[in-house]
Amino acid sequence: MWLNEQQVIPSAIRAYRKALVRSTPHHVVIDGLFAQAQLDQVAHVLRQDQQWKTQKHSYSALYVNNATWQETPDTERFVQRDLWDRTGHPADNPESAIAQEFLSFLRGNEFMSLLSRIFDVQITDINVAKPEINTNYFRLSASDFVNQHADDSPGREVCMLLYLNQDWQSDSGGELVFMGKDDKTVTIAPLYNRCVLFDPSSPGSEHWVKAVNGETAGDYRYNLTSWYWSE
Template sequence: MWLNELQVNDAALRTYRKALRLSSPNHVVIDNLFDNSQLDAVISVLQQQHNWTTQKHSYSALYVDNAKWQKTPQTQRFVKRDLWQRAASKTVPATSTIADDFLTFLRGDEFMALLSRIFKVSLTDINVAKPDINTNYFRLAATDFVNQHADDSPGREVCLLLYLNKHWHHDNGGELVFRGTADTPVTIAPLHNRCVLFNPASPGAEHWVKALTTKNTPHYRYNVTSWYWSE
């Protein structure tokens, strides 16, 4: 239902594994991994304004409230963006069902088995206390930012970034940038139905997001972020 079957056959998986092996950081970019018609339905839900809340992180503390944020120096702020409120909350309308269904799929056995085959590691949520909070939608406005950081928590094997930005142009900004190795950063545009999979512990995996431009840019840059662990 969710996957584009042409992108998950044996030949495609061999290509992805080769890309991972040869890249620094170890990453692969897969366009059109998911069914576009299903993603269209998800996007229509994400455009509902009442389902979003602001999220702020500093380098010393996650989920900083407004009072602490105001006391945090600019150099210590690394994330300001909007977070999707999942339907588990009583305040979120039931119309968000298909968006939540997609997040459930990304956390389910079928998709995790696919990632396990690509990365040649057994992924599981058996030791993850709250799996659902590790897969969600985010959006950035021109005033938001994701500064350089690493996602290499112990046992975290795979990070997924999926972009949901139709009609995104090269001058809109918002590119993902890996630090890379040998002073060679890797820049990836956040195009619609583009999936970036990477090993967060591999050299050069620290990353950030370029600022959105304010001219001729859609109001928000949307993506899914998901983290996966091994046993």
């Protein structure tokens, strides 16, 4: 239901694996990995305002409260964005059920098996205490930011970014930027149904997000982020 089958045939998997090993950082960009009709329904849910809450991280602490945030110097702040509140039961908002379903799919055997094939490593949640908190939707406005940081941690093999920005324009900002190597950064536009998979322990994988151009009130950059571990 969720995958675009033409993007996961054996020849496509081989191409992804080649792209990974030849790039710095080790990453692959896959456009159209997911079935667009289903993804359109998810994007519709995300444009509703009622299930979003602000998330703030500093370099020294995650999930910083407002009081601590006000005392944190700008140079120590690395994330300010909105997090989709997945705790609401679908009965409260039946439309949100498909967004919840997609999050569950991304932590299911079918999708993690696909990642295992691409990265040639066994991806599993067997040792992950709370898998569900490692896959969710986020949005950025012009006043938000994701500054330079690394996503590596022991056993973490794959980071996935999926962009959910319909009709995104070239001057909208919000590009992902990898540090790369030899002062040659890698910049990736957040186009709709574009999936970026990367190895967070590979050289040059530190990254940040360019500012969103918020000339229109209510403009947001939407994405899904998911982290995966090996055994």
